[in-house]
Amino acid sequence: MALLLACHHNISPNAIDNTLSTSSLPVATRVVKHALGETIIPVKPQRIIVLNDIGLLDPVLSLGVKPIxxxxxxxxxxxxxxxVTNxxxxxxxxxxxxxxxxIERVIKLKPDLILMREYQKSFYNQLSAIAPTVVVDLPGLNYSFKENLRFIAxxxxxxxxxxxxxxxxYERVRKLQNLMGDRLQKIEVSVINLFSESVIATYSENETYNQVFQDLGIRLIPKLANQQQQTLVSSIEVLNKYDADILFVMNLSGNQDAALSFLQSPLLSTLNAAQTNRVxxxxxxxxxxxxxxxxxxxxDDLFKYLTY
Structure with a gap:
């Protein structure tokens, strides 16, 4: 909680001059506190590089800002x-x-701000020598996609x-809730991820789609709702433990044949979700x-699959 509160009070309003600009005019700057320290950045950066897709590129584009x-x-x-689509x-x-x-391509682009994730910290010194670099520490933001956006904003x-x-x-959440009506309180959902045709994984409530289900008021099956591990890898043999009214399957293997094999598995066919055509x-x-x-x-997918 302390870290979350810190994220809302981490930018000093003081403007000072620095040498980031190639012009003779001073550039207004401010100080940002982040996972690896404090960085002086332009008040209005114009040439931004982001070094992650889901946690940085998507939120920056969501704000109407296009990185270079x-x-x-x-x-x-x-x-x-x-x-993010192409x-x-x-x-x-x-x-x-x-x-x-x-790094050479980063230098050629002449950024005035670089956003990176903490797992990339081995590049921090190199990058911060090129341009002001801010680390967006997702665990420090309690894994909330909303707080992630607020910090970047x-x-x-x-x-x-x-x-x-x-x-x-939230307007879209309320619209989906209204369309689902009483069924919202009656159904339980499950999400499993395919590592291969015989290996599955599930993720804790911190995972984004689970946060969305929470906002909607849709219940996860108890096994998922009570999962303590961030990632739990299992054999397909325990698939029956993840049965639900609606089962979502996400293929993380990169192999479509694995997904097809899984969807045709006899083990899957025994599940209630499969027998009611809700996989x-x-x-x-x-x-x-x-x-x-x-x-x-x-x-968009939830509107498609849940409003029948």
Whole structure:
């Protein structure tokens, strides 16, 4: 809680001169506190690089700000980013992967602000020598996708826009609740992730889609609601423990054949969700998200699957 409160009071309003600008005019700046210290940044950065897709690119785009550079993940998939379509990211230069950003390309883009995640801290000294660099520490924000957006919005001077985005999200939540009516209180849902055709994983309530279910008032099955581990990997043999009124299946393996094999599994066919035709395969680039572009795609799916 202390860390969450700190995130709302971490920017000093004092403006000072620095040498970030290539012009002779001074640049108004402010101080941002983050996971690795304090950084002086421009009040209105114009050339922003973000080094993560779900936690940084999506929220920044959600605020109506287009970065000049970003990273991509998972070359085995036919999409570049999670939560963000290729069209939504059009014109943004890809400068490597999240685990290995290309420092030379970062230098060539001449950023005035770099946003990164704490797991990338081994690059922090190199990056902060190029431009002001701020670490967005998701665990420090209690894994809340709303607080993540608010922190980034404070850094970019877009706090009012962040509240608009969050308000629009809640409007969609209320609309879905109204469409579901009494069924909202009656159903239980389950989400499993395929690592392979015989290995599944489940995630704790911190996972974004579980946060959305909580906002909607939709119950997870008790086994998921009470899961203590952030990630629990299991054999498909325990699939029956994850039965629910509605079962969502997300393929994280990158192998569509694995998903097809799983969906045709005799073990799956014994589940109540399968027998009532309420097993839905959902896409990683729509559900594995931490920003509001992706969350709105997730809500699109829930409107499709829950309002029957």
């Amino acid at each position: 550079g970003t990273v991509s993940y998972f070359p085995q998939y036919d999409f570049l980013f999670r939560g 069209d939504e990211a059009a014109g943004i230069e890809i400068i490597g992967t999240g685990n290995q950003p290309n 404070q850094v970019l001077g877009e706090s009012e826009k962040a509240e608009e985005v969050i308000s629009e999200y 839905y395969e959902v896409q990683q680039n729509r559900w594995w998200t931490y920003g509001f572009l992706g969350i709105n795609k997730l809500l």
